[in-house]
Amino acid sequence: xxxxxxxxxxxxxxxxxxxxxxxxxxxxxxxxxxxxxxxxxxxxxxxxxxxxxxxxxxxxxxxxxxxxxxxxxxxxxxxxxxxxxxxxxxxxxxxxxxxxxxxxxxxxxxxxxxxxxxxxxxxxxxxxxxxxxxxxxxxxxxxxxxxxxxxxxxxxxxxxxxxxxxxxxxxxxxxxxxxxxxxxxxxxxxxxxxxxxxxxxxxx
Numbered sequence: 001x002x003x004x005x006x007x008x009x010x011x012x013x014x015x016x017x018x019x020x021x022x023x024x025x026x027x028x029x030x031x032x033x034x035x036x037x038x039x040x041x042x043x044x045x046x047x048x049x050x051x052x053x054x055x056x057x058x059x060x061x062x063x064x065x066x067x068x069x070x071x072x073x074x075x076x077x078x079x080x081x082x083x084x085x086x087x088x089x090x091x092x093x094x095x096x097x098x099x100x101x102x103x104x105x106x107x108x109x110x111x112x113x114x115x116x117x118x119x120x121x122x123x124x125x126x127x128x129x130x131x132x133x134x135x136x137x138x139x140x141x142x143x144x145x146x147x148x149x150x151x152x153x154x155x156x157x158x159x160x161x162x163x164x165x166x167x168x169x170x171x172x173x174x175x176x177x178x179x180x181x182x183x184x185x186x187x188x189x190x191x192x193x194x195x196x197x198x199x200x201x202x203x204x
Contacts, residue, residue, distance in 0.1 A: 008073055008105065013052070013066045013157065015117050016073055017104040018080070020059040026098045027056060031091070033139050036061070039083030041153045047076040050155035053118040055125060055140040062121040064108065066157065077103050111159040118145065118160070119177055134178060146175040 008014065020026040027033050033056050040063075044051050048068035055062045067073060081099045088094040108114045122134050122142040131137035135147060144151035145160065148171050156170075163173035 008067065008071045010068065010070045010072075011066060013064065013108045013114060014073060015104075015106045015108050015121070016063040016065060016077070018061045018063070018077060019100045019103070020098050021100055023059050024098065025058050026060070027058065027139075032087075035087040035091075036080075036084050037139075037153060039080050039087065043076055043079040043083055044153070047072050047079060049073065049076045050157075051141075051153050052155060052157040052160065053121045053141045053145065054153070055121050055137075057124060057128060057130075062124060064114075064117055064121060064157075066155075073103070073105055111162065114157060114159045115163075115174075115177060118174075122146075123178070146171055146178065 027036065036056060037054075040051065040054070044065070049072045050066045050068070051063060052066065053062075053064040065073065065076070067076075081097045084099075085094075085097050088098065108117050118141075122140050122145070125131045125137035125140060126134055134140065134142040141151065141154055143149040144154050145156075148167065160174065161170060164170040
């Protein structure tokens with residue numbers, strides 16, 4: 001699974017978007033979402049990629065990650081595709097990958113940029129009409145980053161940690177970023193309780 005042109009240096013933080021072929025739905029139920037996240041957790045560990053934020057949408061996935069070694073996403077993304085394909089084959093008899101051959105990867109450097117990117121990712125379900133508020137959507141990292149829910153998949157980024165001295169301070173400061181009215185987000189590249197609608201927009 002080749003990437004679009006982007007340097008994948010060691011310790012570089014990237015916003016990665018993995019899209020389904022022909023914008024088809026890639027998740028149809030809670031089991032699909034759970035299986036993808038489990039594959040992501042296992043593959044991220046093997047590829048030495050720390051996941052800071054994510055959102056599973058109807059036909060694509062957003063990830064914010066930092067790789068310990070160069071070309072980390074180049075190892076991670078094909079592994080996720082293969083792991084999820086194995087699940088689909090066992091669960092539904094589906095053959096082949098549901099994902100496009102390429103994935104988007106955009107570097108994220110500055111603290112302001114990184115926090116805006118996290119917010120952009122976790123607000124995707126709201127923009128897509130999948131939830132009224134980020135905290136109501138169970139298939140993103142918002143509940144962990146802002147509300148303190150346990151999520152073994154996530155590793156806090158240093159810029160996120162700089163929001164406060166304690167976990168409570170960091171979560172409160174992070175949640176405040178979402179509460180500030182009128183502060184726009186510039187894109188840098190969408191329920192665990194229910195299925196994802198194929199209507200989920202693919203533009204974000």
